[in-house]
Amino acid sequence: MVILREELKINHINMWEKTAPAERVNLSTSATCDGGEARPPMVWLRSCDAETLTPIKGIRKGEIPSWLSGRLTRNGPGKTSFGDSQYNHLFDGSAYLHQFNIADGEVTYQSRFLQSDTYKKNFLHNRIVVSEFGTLASPDPCKTLFQRFMSFFDPAGKNPTDNCSVNVTYIGDELYALSELPHMRRIDPETLNCVGERTKLNDYIAISQATAHPHVDPDGTLYNMGNKYDDKGGPTYNIIKLPPPEIVNGVTISSLEQAEIVASIPAQWRMYPSYYHSFGMTDNYFIFVEMPFVLNLGRFMYNHFMRKPYFTSLNWFPDEKTKFRVIRRDTGELVNTSYAAKAFLTFHHTNAYEKDGHLIVDLCGIDDGATVYQLMLKNFEDPDFETAPSTMGTHRRFVLPLDVDNAPEDTNLVKLPGTKSNAYKQHNGCIEVSYEELSDIYFDLPRINYRLNGKEYTYVYGVEIDPKGIEFCNLVKMDVTTGETKIWHENGKLVSEPVFVAGPNSKEEDYGVVLSSLIDKHNPKYVALVVMDPKTWKELGRVEFEANGAVTSTFHGMFAGTDETVHRY
Structure with missing residues (x-):
């Protein structure tokens, strides 16, 4: 492709250095989070100042179904700085x-910073000494000048x-915290502490x-x-x-020990x-979905040597196509047909299923790759x-x-009717494909009744996002x-990604409960x-x-039922 060698010919945009001014949107009061009230500081700027390590009891209002038993564990950012480094x-x-423990109609809450190597190093030095997606670390004070120099070659x-x-x-049966790197941390679901090394x-x-x-x-695969x-x-x-653990000659072979790559897709660029x-x-x-929102490997190396954050290596090529790469599960081979659409970005797939010779793919789509750059914390400092x-x-x-x-x-x-x-x-x-927009509200973090994952379904649950502060x-x-959409809202409160839990012996898709955590925009300790x-x-x-310290927003989580042998989303 031309873009491999001649970026400037296809309207290359380095969004770190050049982002178009935001276009303003007027929202009705019902679509905002505060119903017209004075806007408090944005919650994405909160830092937890005290963990709630021991589960605490709360005040119950209404009913919690007696059949609901298990843990809802959620994950997200909880600290925006160490010392003077932001x-x-x-x-x-x-x-x-964050974790809600549910049993017999009662609920407790607990929370803890992930005790990762990164957190411990930053805490020890009271500064950011490990680089992240958008933040370059301060030099590690424990490294010699030669060690710092040599780190540039890795x-x-x-x-x-x-x-x-x-x-x-x-x-x-082991709980792990995840990111977009291959390093995971095993978590003790009772204490939320890390188990072993990364x-x-x-x-x-x-x-x-x-x-x-x-x-x-x-089956747990x-x-x-x-x-x-x-x-x-x-x-x-x-x-x-990663297949389920199995016992061979009396020895348990873990899922990780059985890990294998079942399909490999070459990048088009x-x-x-x-x-x-x-x-x-x-x-x-x-x-x-292979998007023209790409990691520029050459720029990644350059940015590393020039001490620029990693995410400045991402490029958005709006004139290229977004490709759907379809792989057969039985053989691991790509289907021969190529599918392409006008450039779009997606973070979250909702569901996909097959029907009458068609593959239906539902997702949350975004038209502009600059969305990642809207999430700079300095933006949230602007009321x-x-x-x-x-x-x-x-x-x-x-x-x-x-x-x-x-x-x-x-x-x-x-040829599907009704689409x-x-x-x-x-x-x-x-095959050039174009989408049907199922609703024009700003919708993301989709979840379904996961028993219908990969199958025809009717309902999706998610959050509506306020452009004012995202x-x-x-x-x-x-x-x-x-x-058709149904909305639930409470002035002054923010919601989290909804998690569907099927009711006992449920036969209807929407029989059960949906769980979400609430935080208060005015009271940081409320959850x-x-x-x-x-x-x-x-x-x-x-x-x-009332938590011990400020409660922060989360990205994702899952519910693990007490009687489940396999925990699915």
């Missing part, structure tokens, strides 16, 4: 774990940050990165995606499989591997900060026709067949677990707590 980006803050680092602040997952996924399989959004099959940059043919995107945050999976296919509409996500449906070998070029190949998605065969055989202001239930009725989208009950 983090630059929302993705950099020290990982902070850009990836043998021990990069283990500040795993994005998500949590169970691998077998786990290096790249000690088991040859990858350089891994997502924080794995998929889990009903975990699938994830990870980049590999040093293949002879160029970077590859790899599907990783040798020096520009795509960024990605999640992927899709159906009964028969993996779906990887009038408001992000551009093009950097906000909406819920979108793409439909990929599967059998297109003999398809005509001038006909919409999407407005299009797919047209081009002269070169590529805050999670409303809980949303959306019918993906009609686009609550709210339990929603998915059918009516009304609150069943909540338990409110």
Whole structure:
């Protein structure tokens, strides 16, 4: 491709140095988080000043179903500085774990900073000494001048940050905190303390990165995606499989010891591997979205030597296409058909499934790669900060026709009734696809009844995001067949990613509860677990707590039921 050698010919944008001014949006009072009240400091700037290490009881209002039993563990940034050194980006803050323990209609709350090597080093030196996505570390005071010089020849680092602040997952019966690096931290679910040393996924399989959004099959098999940059043919995107632990001759073989790469996809641009945050999976296919939001490997090396943050190596090429790479699960091979769409960025897949010769892919799509640069903490210091509409996500449906070998070029190949998605065969055989926008609200952090993961479904739960401060202001239930949305909102409160928990012996898709945590924009120590009725989208009950210190927003989490043998999302 031309972009490999001649960036300037295709409108190359270095968004770190040049970002378009934000276009202003007027929101109705009902869509904002405060209902017109005076705006308090943005919660993304909070730092927890005291952990709640011992589980505390709260005040219950309404009802918590007696059948609901387990743990909701959530993860996100909890500290924006050490000493006088400040983090630059929302993705950099020290990982902070929150947990709600639910049993017999009662709930307790506890929280702890992830006791990672990174956190301990920064705490010891009272400064940021480990670099993050958007923040370059101060020189390590324990290193000699020669050691600091030699570290420049190891850009990836043998021990990069283990500040795993994005998500949590169970691998077998072990709980792990995840980031977008291959280093994970095992967590004791009782105390939230780290267990043992960091786990290096790249000690088991040859990858350089891994997502924080794995998929889990009903038998406990975990699938994830990870980049590999040093293949002879160029970077590859790899599907990783971690089977459940098994006992062989009386010896337990862990999931990690059985890890294998089951598919390998070559990057279309040798020096520009795509960024990605999640992927899709159906009964028969993996779906990887290769975006023109890329890591410029040459610039990455240059920025390392020039002491610039890693994320300044990301480039957005709006004139290129976003590609759908479809892989067969049974063989690990790419399907022959190429699918492409107008450039867009996605962080979160909602679900994907097969129907009548089509592959339906639902995700939260964003039109402008500059969205990552809107998340600089300095933006949140401006009380009038408001992000551009093009950097906000909406819920979108793409439909990929599967059998297109003999398809005509001038006909919409999407034959599913009731969808407005299009797919047209081009002269070169590529299938050009366009999406149907299922709702125009700013929607993200999608979750479903995970029993329908990879299968046809009706409902998705998520958050509506306020462009003023990029805050999670409303809980949303959306019918993906009609686009109908139901909104739950409470003035002065912010919500978290909703987590669906199926009810006992449930046969209906929306029978169960949806769990979300609440924080208060005016009272930093307030935190609550709210339990929603998915059918009516009304609150069943909540338990409110006063934490020991400031409570921060989270990114992702999962519920682990007491009686479950396999914990799925």
